[in-house]
Amino acid sequence: MPRLTIWMVRVALCHLFLGFTIGALLLAHKGIPFAPWLWRLLPAHMEFLLLGWTLQLAMGVAFWILPRFYTVRPRAWLAWSALILLNVGVMLVALAPLLPTPLLSPIVPLTLLGRGAEMMAVVAFALHAWPRVKAIALEGANLQI
Amino acid sequence: MPLVTRFFIRSGLLYLIAALLTGLLLAGQFALRLPPWVTTLTPVYFHLFLVGWVTQLIIGVAYWMFPKWSRTRPRGSTLLAWGCYVLLNLGLLLRVVAEPLQSTRPSVGLGWTIVLAALLQWLGGVAFVLNTWSRVKER
Numbered sequence: 001m002p003r004l005t006i007w008m009v010r011v012a013l014c015h016l017f018l019g020f021t022i023g024a025l026l027l028a029h030k031g032i033p034f035a036p037w038l039w040r041l042l043p044a045h046m047e048f049l050l051l052g053w054t055l056q057l058a059m060g061v062a063f064w065i066l067p068r069f070y071t072v073r074p075r076a077w078l079a080w081s082a083l084i085l086l087n088v089g090v091m092l093v094a095l096a097p098l099l100p101t102p103l104l105s106p107i108v109p110l111t112l113l114g115r116g117a118e119m120m121a122v123v124a125f126a127l128h129a130w131p132r133v134k135a136i137a138l139e140g141a142n143l144q145i
Numbered sequence: 146m147p148l149v150t151r152f153f154i155r156s157g158l159l160y161l162i163a164a165l166l167t168g169l170l171l172a173g174q175f176a177l178r179l180p181p182w183v184t185t186l187t188p189v190y191f192h193l194f195l196v197g198w199v200t201q202l203i204i205g206v207a208y209w210m211f212p213k214w215s216r217t218r219p220r221g222s223t224l225l226a227w228g229c230y231v232l233l234n235l236g237l238l239l240r241v242v243a244e245p246l247q248s249t250r251p252s253v254g255l256g257w258t259i260v261l262a263a264l265l266q267w268l269g270g271v272a273f274v275l276n277t278w279s280r281v282k283e284r
Contacts, residue, residue: 001212001283009281013274020270024263027240031247031259054199 001064004079008060011087015052019045043111044094051118052090059086059125066132078128082121089117146209149226153205156234160197163241164190185248189241196237196266204229204273211280221276229272236265 001009022038022045029038063079073079092114099110167190174183208226213219220226239262247255 001281003283006281006283010278013278013281016270017274020267024267027244027263027266028260030244031256031263032253049195054203057203 002073004076004083005060005064008056008063008083011083012053012056012060015048015056015090019048019053022048040097043097047090047094051086055122056083056086059083062125062129066129067134067136068132074131075128078124082125082128085117085121085124089114089119089121092117147220147226149223149230150205150209152230153201153208156230157198157201157205160193160201160237164193164198167193182245182249185245189244192237192240196233201233204233207277211277212282212284214280221280225272225276229269229276231269232265232272233269236262236267236269239265 022041025035025038026042026045029035059079059082063073063076092110094114096110096114167186170179170183171186171190173179208220214221239258243255243258243262247259
């Protein structure tokens with residue numbers, strides 16, 4: 001596994017743990033109500049599991065197994081950017097409902113900011129992966145690294 | 146393909162069918178004049194799909210394909226893998242039954258069944274993370 005994949009998969013496993021923990025607390029609260037404030041964690045539950053876990057794992061594994069150019073994975077910096085942007089985005093969206101809400105509600109800007117970061121992450125990863133979706137390893141070997 | 150992977154993927158396929166059938170019920174609730182309790186199946190629909198299908202497919206394939214843990218124990222702990230399978234499925238099935246019932250006919254017994262379902266699924270997830278973490282490496 002390349003280093004980026006190790007990072008993405010391990011961070012994805014952390015998101016899985018967090019998402020499952022929040023999900024278990026929410027489900028337990030449905031059974032025997034004990035903390036109504038837990039519902040504020042619902043966006044975090046969804047964000048951690050859908051993007052932090054599933055999407056990030058898919059990106060990490062794709063970076064590992066998609067065809068390379070000889071032995072090189074070109075423009076890997078785009079995939080590294082995706083790692084950072086995605087995790088910043090997920091944390092912003094997850095934390096937004098937990099922060100205090102003064103007159104000018106910061107929830108909307110923070111969530112928007114998070115979603116923006118997630119979108120840029122996906123674009124960066126798509127730009128990295130696009131030329132690697134090809135038939136054979138030698139095809140397009142003159143691509144700038 | 147290891148036996149536990151086959152169990153994960155085949156169970157996942159069954160959950161996928163169950164999820165889409167539940168989705169069909171939810172979509173046809175008004176057109177087919179189904180009873181109102183069908184609405185309570187919405188969380189079950191999402192979790193059959195995302196835990197039963199997506200997560201179990203990922204877990205099964207990861208257990209099969211990730212780098213070997215060691216020469217003697219290439220896939221880590223078999224006990225943790227089976228533990229994950231049993232805990233996750235038991236928890237999910239309990240949830241599928243107890244959650245809609247709790248919405249329509251709430252009782253303390255059903256409430257604690259849901260708590261148990263939550264705990265089992267959480268333990269299943271933890272078992273997977275523990276067994277997979279050290280297999281995420283260069284070789």
